[in-house]
Amino acid sequence: MLETTIAAIRPPDESAMAAARELQGRLTKPAGSLGALEELSVRLAGLAGHCPPPLPEPAAVAIFAGDHGVHAQGVTPWPQEVTAQMIGNFLAGGAVVNAFARQAGASVTVVDVGVATPLPAAAPGEEGAGAPPTRDVPRLVTANVRPGTRDLAVTAALTRDEARAAVETGIRVADELIDAGAGILLTGDMGIGNTTPAAALIAAFAGIDPAGTTGRGTGVDDPTYARKVAVVRAALRRHAPDPADPLGVLAAVGGLEHAALAGLILGAAARRTPVLLDGVIAVSAALAAAALAPHAVAAMVAGHRSAEPGATVALRRLGLEPLIDLGLRLGEGTGALLALPVVTGAVRVLHEVATFDSAGVAEK
Amino acid sequence: MLETTIAAIRPPDESAMAAARELQGRLTKPAGSLGALEELSVRLAGLAGHCPPPLPEPAAVAIFAGDHGVHAQGVTPWPQEVTAQMIGNFLAGGAVVNAFARQAGASVTVVDVGVATPLPAAAPGEEGAGAPPTRDVPRLVTANVRPGTRDLAVTAALTRDEARAAVETGIRVADELIDAGAGILLTGDMGIGNTTPAAALIAAFAGIDPAGTTGRGTGVDDPTYARKVAVVRAALRRHAPDPADPLGVLAAVGGLEHAALAGLILGAAARRTPVLLDGVIAVSAALAAAALAPHAVAAMVAGHRSAEPGATVALRRLGLEPLIDLGLRLGEGTGALLALPVVTGAVRVLHEVATFDSAGVAEK
Secondary structure, three states, rough: OOOHHHHOOOOOHHHEEEEEEEHHHEEOOOOOOOOOOHHHHHHHHHOOOOOOOOOOOOOEEEEEEEHHHHHHHOOOOOOOOOHHHHHHHHHHHHHHHHHHHHHHHOOEEEEEEEEOOOOOOOOOOOOOOOOOOOOOOOOEOOOOOOOOOOOHHHHHOOHHHHHHHHHHHHHHHHHHHHHHHOEEEEEEOOOOHHHHHHHHHHHHHHHHHHHHHOOOOOOOOOOHHHHHHHHHHHHHHHHOOOOOOOHHHHHHHOOHHHHHHHHHHHHHHOOOOEEEEHHHHHHHHHHHHHOOEEEEEEEEEEOEEOOOOOHHHHHHHHOOOOOOOOOOOOOOOHHHHHHHHHHHHHHHHHOOOHHHHHHOOOOO | OHHHHHHHOOOOOOOHHHHHHHHHHEEEOOOOOOOOOHHHHHHHHHHHOOOOOOOOOOOEEEEEEEOOOHHHHOOOOOHHHHHHHHHHHHHHHHHHHHHHHHHHHHEEEEEEEEEOOOOOOOOOOOOOOOOOOOOOOEEEEOOOOOOOOOOOOOOOOOOHHHHHHHHHHHHHHHHHHOOOOOOOOEEEEEEOOOOOHHHHHHHHHHHOEEEEEEEEOOOOOOHHHHHHHHHHHHHHHOOOOOOOHHHHHHHHHOHHHHHHHHHHHHHHHHHHEEEEEEOOHHHHHHHHHHHOOOHHHEEEEOOOOOOOHHHHHHHHHHOOOOEOOOOOOOOOOOHHHHHHHHHHHHHHHHHHEHHHHHHHHOOO
């Protein structure tokens, strides 16, 4: 399934991109005056293969949740149970991602791809994996590969088969959401401790020291931060992951939600559907997806610049400029949801704005 | 009317701000993880005088349109008639501002505060100034103070009375929109040549040379740009406007839409209603409003950072950080509309997100 998905990912359509550039020049506005939105509309035309590309509606957020054996190293002050508790909060509609999703009219699908502790009893949105999400009721998909990763400070976080299973879960979720009508997918994540594997993945794929990719996550103090950097550095020395073997990197130092997000991105790219990236977890997964299928980058839109330093390293490597830069470091998909109206607006311009000719407006 | 409006503008409510800060700390997210949105929610609580502040809905865009005598100096390659033609485009729903307003569910009110050439016949939205705007049909308000300013390179752009009349038009429009239910006002502008008076206003209020405030507007070539800077510099030397006399500055080197926008901002501030600023025209007007009533800044939210250099100078003086920075330089209210979901989202968090206590989520 992974191989057929990768094989389906094609380069962007140059003629659709040229048509979008030409159309932008005829609309009733000074050439170039919509800044980054113009190039975004061109990229999305290239992805869709026609101009204008479809409006990216409806939007679907997929929140992949997992736990992390490296929690045992004291890399975060939060108890591991918070991952499961926050799933309860997502399904009850009480988290920030829910508030932003309601505002944006986006559905929320929570995927347990590797939570370690029991989920809250009678999670209200629980349904079979095939049921389509709705805008109003978050949905839970149970696809637990294993109850959290192993401790990457001690051993490989995942076996190669586990990493592949998580990636393929992400591909499957992408297919289901697109089959149910989604016009754009938004990445979300939940996992206490998950900025540690994200920092490791980014350092591995970028080939730089973890001091440049590790941040303070939810806000750790100085000793915890120093421990976090040391743990990531030691893990990279121990496992020496090879960036030319992306599945091997995900297995050695990744997380189940990171692997699943890489799959979601690949699945979206194979279906020529844009995927709006959230923060540092998403862009670490995006590096893995791009390593597996370089043309997948054409489907990626960077929602925001996370406050985590690794996010900026990853975005630079992907060649993506984020749409929003407001110091967010929450995850869940919140940064992607804030950026969604910008993406929709960029495409809407191609659909709805009059040309100089049709509106009877003189040109300079 | 101007004096009573200024007298009604009060400082923000410190206890509402403290309550918003305290609430942010109890919501189910790491402290500070919503970055700039947290402080924005605190500011809006202070403006409203209670916590949570009301959701900023519905939104109303007011586009003030005017022409400029300085057009005769060749500061722009666009014919002056485009101002009136674009009003026709706004009323027909064909401009970028209309596309973004439809997406955001915002009404559009176009105010002719000083257009020089005839408006398109049978402008579809024309109604009396008292009729409330609707989301779907843009409305035209006719409040033409004079058919364009005088040429500021030769004489004062406006008399003091004309400047006051334009400011009071803006106050009246703010009152009408808020009376009709608007929860937030968005600034819009249309006026061929209007970045020239904006550059002059910003240079006058900031006390700096126009080279640092003048940009390429809709995209002028090098000789036109050099002419534009020289025109602004000569006008400031000739009129020597006194920043302690804001109405005098607006009269000497301003525009009718700039003056009206200053009034809109003052009117919103007097009603404790947020006003979302668009680009360089808006922030030049905001400097005038802040000079007239310093506490008006509490009502201002900077929507985006225009590509015009003067915008950054003005934002710094106002102490405002923009929400969006995507290289836009279109005006009309487009940058403000892109930022609107961020403002709404920041407030929505205070209304809808569960606390650690209510959601049963453990804290660190």
